[in-house]
């Protein structure tokens with residue numbers, strides 16, 4: 001294998017083996033199911049404050065995304081750079097919502 | 108398939124036959140596959156454009172019915188945007204040259220790379236299917252605005268699915284390039300020794316990766332509304348049409364930077380080569396690419412000033428739009444400063460570069476007119492906008508693409524074209540382009556609306572001039588293509604480095620060998636544009 005073909009590990013990489021047990025993954029999955037059930041509940045229970053149910057749904061969805069990214073996609077064990085990248089994406093998403101919100105809330 | 112001047116170790120010689128191409132995972136072959144596919148669609152789009160111009164040569168009906176005209180401009184727009192201008196530079200030259208320029212032997216995921224080409228082909232087939240089934244191609248414009256796109260009987264569903272599928276191709280290319288740049292750079296190739304084309308692709312890839320899914324979902328929502336009657340955008344079903352515009356432009360404004368950033372990267376490669384000096388303000392250009400990619404996410408509302416969006420939102424979006432002009436201007440200053448006191452060698456690619464700067468400048472400055480809330484209210488949906496975006500996309504990106512074709516042709520095919528003919532073709536293209544589009548800016552200010560097959564008699568003269576320009580442009584295109592086809596078969600052998608370039612692709616044979624280099628390329632400590640390295 002030529003020098004340049006070797007996988008390069010960034011300094012500070014914790015990408016060594018980080019095998020996580022089935023039991024742990026199963027737990028995460030169960031958590032996701034519960035969160036999904038909550039999303040459904042919030043929408044069908046017809047909570048009168050519609051804005052709140054939207055906000056709650058968004059919060060739950062964000063929490064789920066965070067769990068999937070950290071555990072299933074292994075960001076939690078990855079180099080900090082990748083976590084920062086993930087953070088920037090979340091920030092971007094927040095800005096989309098804020099800018100669209102400026103339109104809807106001042107119309 | 109290979110009639111290029113191929114020496115025994117060239118990647119053309121490696122394997123033969125059509126299957127060795129359409130199932131190849133070699134980034135160079137995939138780049139060429141994209142090249143032929145994308146160029147073919149470009150020509151289809153051009154023919155549709157010429158037909159529209161012919162219809163508009165005189166008021167009233169000339170060659171087609173209004174409904175056909177609506178379908179033609181939609182198909183023209185869809186082809187030019189999704190099949191041509193978005194993939195053109197990353198998928199062709201990015202694939203072919205990125206790995207070579209950063210000193211590696213392929214992209215990070217070669218099979219995914221091949222997959223992205225196949226997805227492109229499938230998406231293209233969907234777009235073409237709209238021609239032959241049902242009530243014909245969509246008539247909504249390439250923007251598919253709701254609620255009309257929900258109600259029209261034309262093939263919106265298929266067209267939207269085509270755009271959805273093509274989006275995946277774009278995402279996979281972006282993903283591949285990001286990982287390639289992070290992981291596969293040659294050992295001495297630090298971030299700030301990367302050529303500016305690689306940086307431009309890096310910034311572009313992030314947009315492809317993060318913005319494309321948004322339009323994907325939005326287009327699926329149109330399908331859901333059409334097919335299942337779910338009320339998302341159509342007010343009659345309880346939906347909100349302005350929400351569609353928000354979602355559409357959250358992608359499609361960043362997408363204009365997918366279209367133009369790679370072109371800027373190419374310009375930043377060609378200028379040092381033909382000025383024979385290092386680029387002025389390397390880091391400024393790098394940071395401006397990243398800044399454009401980032402700020403570009405926050406300005407989408409400038410497409411919606413007359414949509415009924417709230418007043419404060421319009422002010423905020425207008426303000427943010429002016430911010431994004433700054434990094435673009437930084438690049439233009441740096442290019443001009445590089446030319447200053449260079450020993451300029453006026454070859455064909457440099458001519459395209461100069462045309463790019465001139466036309467992009469007009470496109471950019473007219474963009475400020477559109478970005479300013481007070482003026483846009485007057486020019487929105489007029490021919491001024493059509494003139495503006497053709498100056499940016501065609502005068503900018505497509506001219507950079509033509510320039511790159513002439514710049515890298517000897518590297519890709521190992522042969523040289525006739526420069527005198529190439530320059531004649533360039534002259535026709537340049538003159539034709541400006542005669543075609545400048546009158547659109549004028550007639551737009553006069554108040555001629557876009558997307559109609561007819562116009563008031565007082566707009567006649569500029570429209571005639573514009574149509575004549577389209578013929579000159581077509582002549583230039585034909586000459587350019589003929590010249591390159593001849594060169595590919597009969598051109599003089601080009602050698603490694605016909606222009607005296609210093610980035611890594613010039614250190615390998617033309618065409619490159621299967622694994623890109625025959626000897627370890629040399630890198631300068633002083634960055635990628637060190638013309639003292641010899």
Ligand code: HEM
Pocket residue numbers: 152153156157159160180181183184185187188191192247248249250493497500501505557558559577580
């Ligand atoms: C020979 C070259 C071309 C000609 C003659 C041409 C002409 C036209 C005309 C007449 C329209 C209709 C404007 C309207 O009524 O609103 C149009 C629209 C458009 N053109 Fe071109 N064009 C050409 C090349 C290009 C290129 C290279 C691109 C992109 C890179 C492009 C992108 C578009 C887009 C996106 C639209 C808007 C379609 C829509 O309204 O949905 N065109 N063009």
Ligand SMILES: [Cu+2]
Pocket residue numbers: 359360363406407409410
């Ligand atoms: Cu925009």
